[in-house]
Amino acid sequence: MDDTKNPWTVLKGATVYENEWIRVDHHEVLDPSGGAGKYGTVHFKQEAVGVVPIDENGNVVLVGQYRFPLQAYSWEIPEGGGSHSVPALGSAQRELREECGLSAKRWMEILSMDLSNSVTDERSTTFLAWDLSEVPAQPDETEKLQVARIPFWEGVDRAKRGDLRDSITVAALLRVALMALQGELPEQIARAIGR
C-alpha cells in the first residue's frame, strides 16, 4: 500500500468564484476515512516571488504597503506574482525593478515553499539579489508603496520578534541569516552585512 497516494475521493466539484488572480472550487468529497465531507480550495493563478536585495552597505531593501486582506500595513521584502509559465527569476527581477527601482547583477535562488497548503496551492520562490544599481522605478499603478533600507541583522531581529510578519519575508531573512552563520553566503554579501 502506498501511504503517499491521494486518499481523498472527489464526488462532485464546482467553481464558485473566480477573478484574475484566484479560482475558488467547492468539492463534495469522501475524506481519507471514507466519510462524506466538503473541501473548498483556492487555486492561485500566479506563483509568488520574493527578493532579498542586499546593498553594498549591508542593508536589506524593504517595501511597505497596506495589505487589503489583512486590513493592516506590512513591511516586506519586494514580492509579487509571476506567471507559472515563465521562470521565477524573470518575475523576481521585474518586481525588484518595479517596486524598488533597482536591478541586481547577481542572483541566487534560496528558498521554495508552499504558503498555505490546507486551503491553497500557492507556491513561492525566493532569491537573494546583490550588486544593486538604480534604474527607473515602474510601480504598478494600483500599488502605493514605501521603500526603506535597514541593516540586514535589524531585519532578522524584526522577523524573529514578529514585527515583520509576512511568511515569505520571515523565511527568507532567516534563511540568509543562517547562510551567514554557516558560511554559505557569497563573500561580497558576507562582508557587507558583517558577523
Added chain:
Amino acid sequence: MDDTKNPWTVLKGATVYENEWIRVDHHEVLDPSGGAGKYGTVHFKQEAVGVVPIDENGNVVLVGQYRFPLQAYSWEIPEGGGSHSVPALGSAQRELREECGLSAKRWMEILSMDLSNSVTDERSTTFLAWDLSEVPAQPDETEKLQVARIPFWEGVDRAKRGDLRDSITVAALLRVALMALQGELPEQIARAIGR
C-alpha cells in the same frame, strides 16, 4: 499624511462562498491610485498553529499527509487550526497530542507570521516543544497521517533544499537552527541536537 492608512475604498462587498473553515468575499474597490478594481479575499476562521517537537535524541518529529489543495504529499511539523478565541498554545498542545501522540513539558513561542497576505488573512503561531512523553494519539478521523522522527539538522537541510516545502515548517526549522547558532536555545535542546 499617514502613509500607513488604508488606501483602498470598498464600493461594494459580498460573500461569494463560505464553509466551516473559510469565507470568500468579493469586493468592488477603488485601488490606491483611485482606479476601479476588484479584490477577492479569503478569510480564515481559524488561526494556524505549528509545533517543532524535539526529542531527547535531537530528532524533530514530522507528520506526513496528502495535501488535497496541492494534490501532493507533504512532510511537515505538526500543525493544525485553532479558534481565534483560545490561546494558540492550547491549540498547539492539542495538535501535538492528536497527530503525534505526544505531550511536552516545555513550550516556547518562536514565530508569528501572516501566511499569504495578498489574498488571505491567515495567521500562524509556532512553538518549540521539548521534554516529550508519549500519550494516546487521537487522530482527527478525517486525517490519514504518518509520523516520523529525523535528526533536527537533516530537517533543516531538507527545508533549505525545498524538500520540506510547507511555509510554517520551513520558517520554524530555520528559526530554531538560527537560535542554535546564536546560542538562544534552551540548554537541553542545544545539547540534544548538537552543533
